[in-house]
Amino acid sequence: MLQRDLSRAGAEKRTARRRALRRMTQMLSILFTASALIGWSLPALARPTIEELKARAVLDDYEANIVFGYNIVMQTNKYAGRYAGSSLSCTSCHLRGGTQPEGFPLNVAGVYPKWRAKNGVRNGIGMRIRDCFLYSLNGIMPPEESPEVLAVAAYVSYLSEGEVIGRPPKGWGVPTLPDTGADPNPPRGQAIYQRECVVCHGAKGEGQGPIPAVWGLNSYNAGAGLNNVQKLAGFIWANMPMGNERSLTHQEALDVAAFINLQYRAFDPREGRLKKLAERIYHRLTTIFGQANP
Ligand code: HEC
Ligand code: HEC
Numbered sequence: 001m002l003q004r005d006l007s008r009a010g011a012e013k014r015t016a017r018r019r020a021l022r023r024m025t026q027m028l029s030i031l032f033t034a035s036a037l038i039g040w041s042l043p044a045l046a047r048p049t050i051e052e053l054k055a056r057a058v059l060d061d062y063e064a065n066i067v068f069g070y071n072i073v074m075q076t077n078k079y080a081g082r083y084a085g086s087s088l089s090c091t092s093c094h095l096r097g098g099t100q101p102e103g104f105p106l107n108v109a110g111v112y113p114k115w116r117a118k119n120g121v122r123n124g125i126g127m128r129i130r131d132c133f134l135y136s137l138n139g140i141m142p143p144e145e146s147p148e149v150l151a152v153a154a155y156v157s158y159l160s161e162g163e164v165i166g167r168p169p170k171g172w173g174v175p176t177l178p179d180t181g182a183d184p185n186p187p188r189g190q191a192i193y194q195r196e197c198v199v200c201h202g203a204k205g206e207g208q209g210p211i212p213a214v215w216g217l218n219s220y221n222a223g224a225g226l227n228n229v230q231k232l233a234g235f236i237w238a239n240m241p242m243g244n245e246r247s248l249t250h251q252e253a254l255d256v257a258a259f260i261n262l263q264y265r266a267f268d269p270r271e272g273r274l275k276k277l278a279e280r281i282y283h284r285l286t287t288i289f290g291q292a293n294p
Contacts, residue, residue, distance in 0.1 A: 082140075135269070180251045
């Protein structure tokens with residue numbers, strides 16, 4: 001009798017303990033979810049969308065610069081035409097206005113200034129922006145304090161809100177493809193280009209409408225970051241063909257990148273001013289005489 005009572009009391013105690021434990025885990029999970037929700041919505045609260053900014057009647061100077069910077073990134077020829085040299089916009093490579101992880105996102109304010117092998121000095125964010133005008137856009141390097149550079153820098157700061165200073169953002173740059181064990185093969189790349197890319201980027205790599213040129217004088221020049229097969233392959237693998245991303249194998253991405261970077265494109269401006277001038281004149285003439293994108 002006593003034995004049974006004791007064991008029943010023990011069982012009740014155990015169920016009570018189990019119930020308390022369950023309640024505690026429930027409480028904890030509610031707390032966890034709530035804090036996660038607050039954590040996620042805080043940056044969202046702090047950062048109005050570009051559309052919200054555009055709809056405001058009055059913008060302070062910083063906000064006005066963000067909107068101008070966004071416009072430059074989305075339509076470079078329209079908003080920074082005096083420094084643009086090709087048909088490309090920043091968003092042609094910094095996808096979705098620089099918001100696409102692994103598509104050269106621009107939420108990078110926290111990692112600058114940074115030492116860079118390309119010019120052997122520490123680059124601030126302004127220098128990085130100016131470099132892309134000169135090489136990736138095959139244009140003219142804007143002055144450090146030009147309204148265009150300052151506006152893009154403001155937009156980069158805006159995109160970087162919530163990132164950890166000093167640490168690269170998630171999805172920085174593009175993926176580095178693993179070694180496939182085989183060299184990139186341009187003839188095979190040409191066949192892939194015909195099959196997967198030609199519908200949008202054209203038989204001469206010339207692009208069409210909002211679709212940018214991948215070679216020729218309207219594309220990036222030979223000094224640009226993308227004129228590197230590894231980097232281009234990482235970009236292509238993660239982001240192209242648009243709408244069917246990540247459908248190529250790593251080897252196919254390398255092959256098509258090698259093919260694209262063997263095609264004609266504008267000189268590296270570091271090779272000389274005279275060469276560059278001759279090229280500009282040639283480009284003007286071919287545009288005037290209706291043979292653009294040779
Ligand atoms: C043809 C493609 C292309 C275009 C167009 C282009 N960029 Fe870039 N940009 C790159 C590449 C490639 C890098 C180097 C990323 C790396 O080193 O991994 C880069 C790097 C940058 C960086 C530093 C980002 C980082 O990850 O550290 C900034 C800022 C930048 N570009 C701004 C611009 C702006 C502003 C424009 C338009 C005026 C522009 N870019 C146009 C390809 C391009
Ligand atoms: C459905 C159309 C489409 C297809 C197919 C496509 N692209 Fe693109 N590609 C785009 C668009 C659009 C952009 C510019 C991004 C933007 O404006 O949002 C772009 C950008 C690029 C860029 C960077 C900008 C430049 O002009 O250099 C490269 C390189 C590129 N594509 C390579 C490829 C390759 C290689 C393939 C085939 C494997 C491919 N694309 C297939 C639409 C396409």
